[in-house]
Amino acid sequence: MSGAFLTDDLTDLFQADDFASAATFGGSTINVIFDAEFIGVDVGGEVQVESSQPICYAPTSSVSSAAHGSTITIDGVSYTVTGREDDNTGVTMLRLRK
Amino acid sequence: MSHVRQQIRERIATNVTGLTTTASRVFQSRVYNLQATELPGLLVYTTSEQSERDSFISSNGLNRVVDVVVEGYAKAASNLDDSLDTISAEVEAALAADPTCNGLSKDLALASTEIEYTGEGDQPIGLVRMTFSVVYRTTATAPTSAI
Numbered sequence: 001m002s003g004a005f006l007t008d009d010l011t012d013l014f015q016a017d018d019f020a021s022a023a024t025f026g027g028s029t030i031n032v033i034f035d036a037e038f039i040g041v042d043v044g045g046e047v048q049v050e051s052s053q054p055i056c057y058a059p060t061s062s063v064s065s066a067a068h069g070s071t072i073t074i075d076g077v078s079y080t081v082t083g084r085e086d087d088n089t090g091v092t093m094l095r096l097r098k
Numbered sequence: 099m100s101h102v103r104q105q106i107r108e109r110i111a112t113n114v115t116g117l118t119t120t121a122s123r124v125f126q127s128r129v130y131n132l133q134a135t136e137l138p139g140l141l142v143y144t145t146s147e148q149s150e151r152d153s154f155i156s157s158n159g160l161n162r163v164v165d166v167v168v169e170g171y172a173k174a175a176s177n178l179d180d181s182l183d184t185i186s187a188e189v190e191a192a193l194a195a196d197p198t199c200n201g202l203s204k205d206l207a208l209a210s211t212e213i214e215y216t217g218e219g220d221q222p223i224g225l226v227r228m229t230f231s232v233v234y235r236t237t238a239t240a241p242t243s244a245i
Contacts, residue, residue, distance in 0.1 A: 036220070041223050042218075043214050043215075043225040044212075045214070045227060046169060047131055049219070051173075051218070051219030052219065097222070
């Protein structure tokens with residue numbers, strides 16, 4: 001099947017001993033790739049506020065029920081889902097807040 | 099002796115220091131980013147000033163109106179709007195209690211309030227920007243002395 005390698009390789013991509021971390025979502029343990037890069041948030045004032053932009057990538061099949069307001073725990077920190085972006089090739093990015 | 103505008107800004111910063119929500123996290127004319135540990139906090143600026151001749155008291159008198167901006171920043175997962183309104187209430191009450199800025203100004207009044215929110219970052223962040231119009235007088239030759 002055309003593009004099958006995309007889904008075939010997802011398991012390897014999300015191995016916890018490589019780039020992924022174990023997370024708890026919907027009562028299940030899943031593997032996600034977590035990132036929280038620095039951002040300076042512009043609220044419209046004279047200065048920016050230092051913060052981070054937590055996101056995680058997961059196999060779409062692992063987070064199929066994820067929606068705004070869902071909770072996911074990564075490395076012991078509980079996050080609320082504020083955005084969901086499916087790439088339609090089997091990977092979903094969740095935007096998170098503490 | 100410093101410009102009366104500076105004296106007013108410093109007096110206002112003093113008057114808003116120690117409030118319940120923002121405590122000692124008060125910064126004058128800040129240009130660098132705020133850290134998470136500095137929230138909720140206040141920034142105090144003097145952003146613009148209008149002046150005109152006022153010969154009623156002195157032949158070279160200047161009647162001045164300086165805009166003093168107090169920005170309140172807060173970060174919270176919920177009730178951010180309530181936090182910003184609480185900050186507003188505390189700042190407004192503190193400044194209204196000293197409308198002459200310890201004798202430096204003739205009047206002080208809240209001129210406008212703007213509120214902003216953003217969902218960027220690891221928690222929502224909000225800003226309330228209060229602009230106070232402060233009326234004071236000097237002579238043209240002695241801007242360091244209020245008259």
